[in-house]
Amino acid sequence: xxxxxxxxxxxxxxxxxxxxxxxxxxxxxxxxxxxxxxxxxxxxxxxxxxxxxxxxxxxxxxxxxxxxxxxxxxxxxxxxxxxxxxxxxxxxxxxxxxxxxxxxxxxxxxxxxxxxxxxxxxxxxxxxxxxxxxxxxxxxxxxxxxxxxxxxxxxxxxxxxxxxxxxxxxxxxxxxxxxxxxxxxxxxxxxxxxxxxxxxxxxxxxxxxxxxxxxxxxxxxxxxxxxxxxxxxxxxxxxxxxxxxxxxxxxxxxxxxxxxxxxxxxxxxxxxxxxxxxxxxxxxxxxxxxxxxxxxxxxxxxxxxxxxxxxxxxxxxxxxxxxxxxxxxxxxxx
Ligand SMILES: Nc1ncnc2c1ncn2[C@@H]1O[C@H](COP(=O)(O)OP(=O)(O)OP(=O)(O)O)[C@@H](O)[C@H]1O
Ligand SMILES: [Mg+2]
Numbered sequence: 001x002x003x004x005x006x007x008x009x010x011x012x013x014x015x016x017x018x019x020x021x022x023x024x025x026x027x028x029x030x031x032x033x034x035x036x037x038x039x040x041x042x043x044x045x046x047x048x049x050x051x052x053x054x055x056x057x058x059x060x061x062x063x064x065x066x067x068x069x070x071x072x073x074x075x076x077x078x079x080x081x082x083x084x085x086x087x088x089x090x091x092x093x094x095x096x097x098x099x100x101x102x103x104x105x106x107x108x109x110x111x112x113x114x115x116x117x118x119x120x121x122x123x124x125x126x127x128x129x130x131x132x133x134x135x136x137x138x139x140x141x142x143x144x145x146x147x148x149x150x151x152x153x154x155x156x157x158x159x160x161x162x163x164x165x166x167x168x169x170x171x172x173x174x175x176x177x178x179x180x181x182x183x184x185x186x187x188x189x190x191x192x193x194x195x196x197x198x199x200x201x202x203x204x205x206x207x208x209x210x211x212x213x214x215x216x217x218x219x220x221x222x223x224x225x226x227x228x229x230x231x232x233x234x235x236x237x238x239x240x241x242x243x244x245x246x247x248x249x250x251x252x253x254x255x256x257x258x259x260x261x262x263x264x265x266x267x268x269x270x271x272x273x274x275x276x277x278x279x280x281x282x283x284x285x286x287x288x289x290x291x292x293x294x295x296x297x298x299x300x301x302x303x304x305x306x307x308x309x310x311x312x313x314x315x316x317x318x319x320x321x322x323x324x325x326x327x328x329x330x331x332x333x334x
Pocket of ligand 2: 048177
C-alpha cells in the first residue's frame with residue numbers, strides 16, 4: 001500500500017482558559033491514504049474542528065499543542081516555520097470551511113481569490129492560471145465562469161459560495177482536503193448537490209478528503225472509513241461497512257441508535273453529559289455514560305485494539321465485538 005498522505009499520531013492539544021487547562025485533544029491518531037475519504041464524526045465539542053484546524057497548522061491562542069506529530073506527505077508540520085506552513089497550505093493540504101460566504105474575502109472578487117490560489121504556489125503565466133481556474137469552476141459545476149469571477153461573495157447563494165470554496169481548494173492540486181461540516185450551513189436541498197460536487201471534483205483530482213460531519217448518514221454515503229471521536233479521543237475507527245454493520249464501541253452504538261430511521265421517528269438521545277475536559281477522568285472518557293462501564297473503565301484509559309477479521313479498531317475495555325490483543329495492522333488508524 002502507498003504511504004499515507006496525512007498521518008496524525010498521539011496528537012495533543014489544550015486550551016488555556018480562565019477555568020483552567022481544557023484537555024481538548026488527548027492522543028488523537030488519524031491516517032488517510034491517497035484518494036481516500038475518511039469521515040470524522042462525534043457529538044458537539046468532541047474535538048472535530050480542533051483536529052481539522054490543527055491539520056492545517058491553525059493553532060491559535062488559547063490553543064497549545066502539547067505533543068504528537070502531524071505528517072503531511074512525510075513531513076511533520078508541527079516542526080515547520082509559519083512561512084513553510086503557509087507554503088504547504090493550498091499546495092499540499094486545503095481547507096473547506098463550513099460557512100463559505102464568511103470564509104471568502106468580501107473585499108475582492110471571486111476571480112481574484114481563485115487566481116491567487118493558483119499563483120500563491122506556482123509561477124504560472126496569467127493565461128494558464130485563468131485556464132486552470134475555469135477548469136476548476138467547471139469541475140464544481142459553475143457555468144458562466146467569467147461572470148462568476150467578477151462577482152463578490154455577498155452576491156453568491158450559499159450553495160454557489162461553497163462550490164467556489166471547493167474550487168479554491170482543488171485549484172492548488174492539494175492531495176488532501178479537510179472539510180469541516182461543509183454542508184451544514186446550507187439548505188437541505190442543496191447539501192446533497194454540494195457533496196456530489198465534492199465527490200466529482202475528487203474523482204478528477206484524486207485528492208483524499210477528511211470529511212467532518214455530525215451527520216452519520218452523510219459519512220456513510222461519502223466515506224470509505226470513519227473515525228468516531230468522543231471527548232477529545234478517537235474511540236473507534238474502521239471501514240464504513242464494518243463500523244455501521246457492527247459498531248464495537250458502546251458510544252458508536254449509541255450514536256447509530258440516535259440516527260433517525262424509517263421505523264423510528266423519535267431520536268434516542270444519549271443520556272448524561274460529556275465530562276468536563278478541564279479535569280477529565282483518568283480512564284475511558286465515556287465511562288460515566290456507559291452501561292457497560294466497570295471500575296477498570298473508570299481507572300484506566302482503554303488502548304486501541306484491532307477487531308479480529310475486520311478493518312476496524314476500538315478503544316474500549318468491553319467492546320461489543322471481540323478484539324484481539326495483537327497490535328493492529330497498518331491499514332487503518334491506531
Ligand atoms: N478557543 C477555545 N477556547 C477554549 N476552549 C476551546 C476553544 N476552542 C475549542 N475549545 C474546546 O475544545 C473542545 C473541542 O472543540 P471543537 O470545536 O473542536 O469541537 P467540535 O467537535 O468541532 O464541535 P462541533 O460539533 O460543535 O463543531 C471543546 O471542549 C471546546 O469547548
Ligand atoms: Mg466543529
